[in-house]
Amino acid sequence: MWFALGTFDADDTAFPGLVVQDAVIDLRPSFGEGATVEGMLQDWDATLADLHDLADEAGDLPSVALDDLRVLAPLRPRQLLCAGANYFRHVRQIVASTLRNGGDERSEDDLQAEADRIAHARAASGTPFLFPGLPSAVTGPYDDVVLRGPGVQHDWELELGVVIGRTAHCIGPDEAMDVVAGYVIGNDISTRDVMTRPDLPMTDFIMSKSRPTFFPTGPYLVPRGCVPDPRELRLTLSVNGEVMQDDTVDDIIYGIEQLISYASHAAVLGPGDLLLTGSPAGNAGHHGNRWLAPGDVIDAEITGLGRQRNRCVAPPGEADTAPRP
Known part of the structure; x- marks a missing residue:
């Protein structure tokens, strides 16, 4: 049931x-x-x-x-952890678009070959990539997303979220599913042009991903027993009715078990923590740098977990009809 x-x-x-x-x-x-x-x-x-x-x-x-x-958002997570670069097709696309946008003059075939190499290297490394988010970025599944600056390259990232229901520390992948309470939909809105800071050779995930309203969550927490096989779930996201992401969790590089195990060796996981498992292919860079702008409507769905609808708006005091970059 x-x-x-x-x-x-x-x-x-x-x-x-x-x-x-x-x-x-x-x-x-x-x-x-x-x-x-x-x-x-x-x-x-x-x-x-x-x-x-x-x-x-x-x-x-x-x-x-x-x-x-x-x-409202089904929960305010105690801790928010996010997996990055964790879908094969997503990694290939984002590598190719980043190289292309950076002025790489190699042929399209050569860019795709480089993207394939990096995607498979991610899997061969045996090490997931996780970073923390701020729970204050969480907003409801039907709330407005406020496209605050700095930066204008606002992107979407539909993700399967895993809610932790038991304390876990230094556990193996074979124990990981026992600590899962259930699943939620998450959309990790990201501002691409402020991820890399010119003053530091580092990635700024707080500025680019953790702004207020940048993390629509929900509508529901669906218990683990109601989802027979999370790898069969389909993630679909559209902007103004145009499908941008449409893939299944089966394209994931590091599965839920591996992510939880890895996270539990870096932190003590506890009830109410939320782990995002990464986003499938189809981000804005793949769609000709079609960044989000005020007035856009994002519809997102994961099989059996419900639907989100979020309207993008300008920050207070700015025109809601700002032109797209």
Whole structure:
């Protein structure tokens, strides 16, 4: 039986809700007036058992139509970790477009060959690439994305998010799935032209990826048991109705098990942490540098996890009809 966990707003009061079909069951009567999704994750095994019971009884419980509620981000993660360069086709595309945009005059065949070499080297290294994000960047699945500067090359990155439900430290890949509570949709909005700083030979992920509203999350946390095989999930993202990303998780370089294991050797993972697993092919550089601009509407979907719709807007005080770079 499919069900999901989310955070909703009714009359300016946020509450955790159980989603069954198109109805939301307020979980405060079952978990306490001050219940939150973050709190419910602290004892995920007990919470999950209770959610199963409530889902079985959903037809007899009071509920509210989903359309009558504002859907918030399902959780505010305790820690936010992101995998980079973790899909084969994505790595090939972003390497080729970066070389091309940087003035590399080699033939298209030579650029693709170089991109293939780098993509396969990523897999051969045996080492995922993770970086931290700021939880303050998290916004709701239907909220506006404010395209703040500096920088104008705003890009999209649809990703499968993994929510941690147990403490994990220095665990192996064979233990990793046992600490997964469930899955969410994440869109890691990124400003490409401020990633590399001219004053430092380093990448600035805080400025380029962690601005407020740059991380639409949700609409739901879908328990792990409701997703039989995450590698079969399809990720689809469009801008103004034009499909930009359409791929399956099966193109991933380092899977969920490897990412969690690697992360757990760098940090102590705990309930409420969110791990992003990387983005598939189809970013703006591949589409002729078609960067996001005010007025654009992003629609994103992952099989069985729901849909997002976010409108891009200019920062307060700037014209919302700013021309595209």
